[in-house]
Amino acid sequence: MERGVEPYEGDPALPGGFLNNVEEGILAAAHRELREEADLDASRLHLEQLGAYGEPGRDPRGRVVSVAYLAIAPGLPEPVAGTDAAGAFWTPVEEVLSGRLKLAFDHQQIVADGVERARAKLEHSALAAAFCAETFTIAELQKVYEAVWGVQLDPRNFYRKVQGVPGFIVPAGAERRTTKGRPARLFRAGPRTVLHPPLVRPDTPMTNEVDQ
Amino acid sequence: MERGVEPYEGDPALPGGFLNNVEEGILAAAHRELREEADLDASRLHLEQLGAYGEPGRDPRGRVVSVAYLAIAPGLPEPVAGTDAAGAFWTPVEEVLSGRLKLAFDHQQIVADGVERARAKLEHSALAAAFCAETFTIAELQKVYEAVWGVQLDPRNFYRKVQGVPGFIVPAGAERRTTKGRPARLFRAGPRTVLHPPLVRPDTPMTNEVDQ
DNA sequence: GCAAAAGTGTTATCGATACACCCATGA
DNA sequence: TCATGGGTGTATCGATAACACTTTTGC
Numbered sequence: 001m002e003r004g005v006e007p008y009e010g011d012p013a014l015p016g017g018f019l020n021n022v023e024e025g026i027l028a029a030a031h032r033e034l035r036e037e038a039d040l041d042a043s044r045l046h047l048e049q050l051g052a053y054g055e056p057g058r059d060p061r062g063r064v065v066s067v068a069y070l071a072i073a074p075g076l077p078e079p080v081a082g083t084d085a086a087g088a089f090w091t092p093v094e095e096v097l098s099g100r101l102k103l104a105f106d107h108q109q110i111v112a113d114g115v116e117r118a119r120a121k122l123e124h125s126a127l128a129a130a131f132c133a134e135t136f137t138i139a140e141l142q143k144v145y146e147a148v149w150g151v152q153l154d155p156r157n158f159y160r161k162v163q164g165v166p167g168f169i170v171p172a173g174a175e176r177r178t179t180k181g182r183p184a185r186l187f188r189a190g191p192r193t194v195l196h197p198p199l200v201r202p203d204t205p206m207t208n209e210v211d212q
Numbered sequence: 213m214e215r216g217v218e219p220y221e222g223d224p225a226l227p228g229g230f231l232n233n234v235e236e237g238i239l240a241a242a243h244r245e246l247r248e249e250a251d252l253d254a255s256r257l258h259l260e261q262l263g264a265y266g267e268p269g270r271d272p273r274g275r276v277v278s279v280a281y282l283a284i285a286p287g288l289p290e291p292v293a294g295t296d297a298a299g300a301f302w303t304p305v306e307e308v309l310s311g312r313l314k315l316a317f318d319h320q321q322i323v324a325d326g327v328e329r330a331r332a333k334l335e336h337s338a339l340a341a342a343f344c345a346e347t348f349t350i351a352e353l354q355k356v357y358e359a360v361w362g363v364q365l366d367p368r369n370f371y372r373k374v375q376g377v378p379g380f381i382v383p384a385g386a387e388r389r390t391t392k393g394r395p396a397r398l399f400r401a402g403p404r405t406v407l408h409p410p411l412v413r414p415d416t417p418m419t420n421e422v423d424q
Numbered sequence: 425g426c427a428a429a430a431g432t433g434t435t436a437t438c439g440a441t442a443c444a445c446c447c448a449t450g451a
Numbered sequence: 452t453c454a455t456g457g458g459t460g461t462a463t464c465g466a467t468a469a470c471a472c473t474t475t476t477g478c
Binding site: 137138139155156159160178179180181182183184185 | 454455456457458459
Binding site: 425426427428429430431432433434435436437438439440441442443444445446447448449450451 | 452453454455456457458459460461462463464465466467468469470471472473474475476477478
């Protein structure tokens with residue numbers, strides 16, 4: 001969102017806000033803020049807790065403890081600015097990770113943590129299928145993995161690997177004919193949500209971490 | 213701890229409490245509570261955030277948001293009951309996971325989450341070495357893994373696997389002679405804290421999860 | 425010598441990768 | 452027929468796991 005109030009008025013930031021009445025849980029509050037601030041609804045929306053951020057100095061108003069949530073969903077509409085927001089827009093994560101788009105508070109760090117979580121999530125969960133239409137080809141599923149991981153995958157090996165996970169995707173019977181090339185078989189999401197074996201992503205460029 | 217005040221007075225629970233003044237961060241608060249309630253100090257104590265628990269109904273006093281931390285450290289002393297605590301004691305996690313020892317609030321769930329996190333942590337971090345003395349044998353290191361994972365490992369394969377991780381452990385020169393058997397070489401923790409490749413634990417009994 | 429624990433070698437197997445190859449379609 | 456993308460076969464490599472075997476000690 002583009003913030004409409006101080007602090008950081010006018011700066012881009014993640015949508016969020018304070019807990020409401022004493023009956024509201026933190027997950028419900030995340031849903032509410034997403035709806036209020038960006039008009040994004042809960043249907044087909046996976047919300048997963050990232051963690052709490054509560055070091056002093058992260059908010060000029062004082063020590064504020066925020067619980068961050070990662071939302072994963074396909075085909076989201078354009079966000080609409082709601083309460084306290086001057087604007088709302090999507091941006092590629094690369095803009096934030098590279099530092100070209102600077103966010104308010106410590107939201108830069110929260111985004112970095114969220115992206116890493118999403119990338120790891122694809123390895124062990126069937127969430128990627130949720131980013132495709134009701135039925136989809138294996139090549140389409142591959143594009144989801146490539147987009148999130150930011151890598152290129154071998155179509156032949158991906159094809160079998162994905163079929164080697166029982167219950168991940170099941171044949172949908174039909175085929176899809178595109179303008180060129182052989183028609184592809186269609187699949188739909190299977191019953192499994194945890195992947196055995198996992199789809200491991202290729203080695204990241206080996207950050208040579210020696211600390212923490 | 214054994215709780216000394218309402219709610220759940222007399223019941224066992226994790227140590228914890230409320231944030232202090234407005235300058236205190238959540239990590240600092242976790243350290244403080246551990247010191248105040250259990251007299252456990254910060255030296256050689258790894259604290260890592262588990263997550264926030266904030267659903268309504270988890271505390272009879274109302275909607276309370278707790279940020280849970282997992283502490284990992286070797287050779288901890290007997291805990292001492294401090295403020296608001298009637299007692300303090302260690303217990304095997306199995307007592308909690310099995311339900312034989314019932315904890316206050318939703319601390320049962322928090323312990324389950326923490327144990328799972330600790331188990332996963334050993335795969336990718338060099339933390340296990342921190343549970344051994346300054347110098348240690350590979351067999352001693354193996355016992356740490358076996359204790360945390362609750363499995364038996366092949367000493368021969370473990371021996372090489374662990375040496376195959378560059379920078380995990382480095383030879384300490386000397387040997388240790390026990391009452392019986394060949395003396396074992398001694399090692400000390402190496403510079404690496406993230407393990408490449410990871411020490412993967414054997415397959416868990418394949419929980420056939422189909423949801424979430 | 426014998427038991428016990430440390431350490432080494434060897435082999436079968438599995439999964440990942442790379443890539444040659446065939447298949448089915450539209451133009 | 453050719454280009455294009457879909458799909459199959461297969462060899463190589465590295466990591467794992469199982470386990471036979473050797474080494475070094477105390478008794």
